[in-house]
Amino acid sequence: MSLITRRSLLIAGAGGLVAGCDGIGNSEAGRDLLFKAEAVHRSLQRAITDRNALARQFTEAEMSPRFRANGSIFPTDPAYRASMRGNFADWRLRVDGLVARPLSLSLADIRALPQRAQITRHDCVEGWSAIGKWHGPKLSTLLDLAGMKDSARFLVFHCADTLYGRPYYESIDLIDAFHPQTILAWAMNNRTLPVEHGAPLRLRVERQLGYKHAKYLMRIEAVASIGAIHGGKGGLWEDIADYEWYAGI
């Protein structure tokens, strides 16, 4: 066998492997296997690390000069637009589902709660990072006000924006819901939260990737399972593109 033939065999072999990956990635069994890695990463992370570990906080001098906005940057929903024109005076955040006392809070109510400010790094699943300052009450403060029922396991965040014709939503478990850095931010970089970053209120869940940080919050629902909500995978990106539900990876 000549050198050239051997080399082309090797190249064909490698090319075949890469092409075969498309076949595996499109097959039910292949995806089932590959997708198991998410649970392994989540379990390993939670087994070897402190569940209450805090994300790094930075100083104002370390902030990104300009913070990129991504995903929805201007919701088209008429009710949202009308509310925005009224400076969100009529906007309410509902907290309901498996809670003892459902809440309906105005922005003034939310600003009157004990507040937390944090300068953290935001990591997009695409690979970029930006450091910004976020200001708002801890999610746990609202959850304590509402009184979570014992059967609640997840918090679902319903949003005013849509992507690909579907309402945006996200969900987290109770470990992240009660984490001290999980806040509902109404201010960013010492100013009222801009529309492109999720006005009037967005979630900050600092140990996960950007798509978990739901913007344009309308309603927080405590549920026992995420299986019956929208596509059943716990978030819009999870439903339409199979992004990981656990985005701490």
Added chain:
Amino acid sequence: MATEPTVYRHRLPTRLWHWVTAISVIVLLGSGLMILNAHGQLYWGQYGANYDQPWFRVAWVFEGGRVPGWLTIPSTYNLALARRWHLFFALVLAFALLAFTIASLINRHFQRDLRVRMKELGPAHLAAEVKAHAALRFHDPENPRAYNGLQKLSYVAVIFVLLPLAIFTGLAMSPGMNAAWPWLVDVFGGRQSARSIHFIVAMLLALFIVVHLALVILAGAWNEVRSMVTGWWKAPQ
């Protein structure tokens, strides 16, 4: 041919690890290039996004700013699926390396075959080895089973430097791990620096694969590949 002495050169843990890692690294390179396509710019420091100054842009290499489909897994743009591939084989790569390290300390493969001696690092010795490689002489006639100095150095660089760096810079990009182990991201000088080092290490591994395959072919592909499958290798006369 039949009279050539055959020696048992590669033990089972070495052979298993070699092929598991070969597949993993190829999948990780392909899926990693697809992940890079989602944001084809690299930065130094803690942060880095569209308004910041990158040190590298995919657009400098490929028109349109995207790595072409024949180099990526999957072959058409799909960040989510590329991440599934990458995060699956990241586990395979890391745990295979851990198991191989333990096995190779116990069976003394590392101590016996990969220990680099001081005399192998001398400039005169290295120059002689480069000359021998150019003349396609890869084996010490006195001890044909042993790895030559350049071979040892490149294997040591891959096993003890590049693969661990790839794993730890990968972990340093995980926001969950960043909170738990903040020192890890500090070691690399920030998350975007870790991402840049991850890419550079990946390119060095790709370079290693090219040189490794070329030398396998030059040294006799059939004999070399067979020895990594069965363990048995024919020593050159």
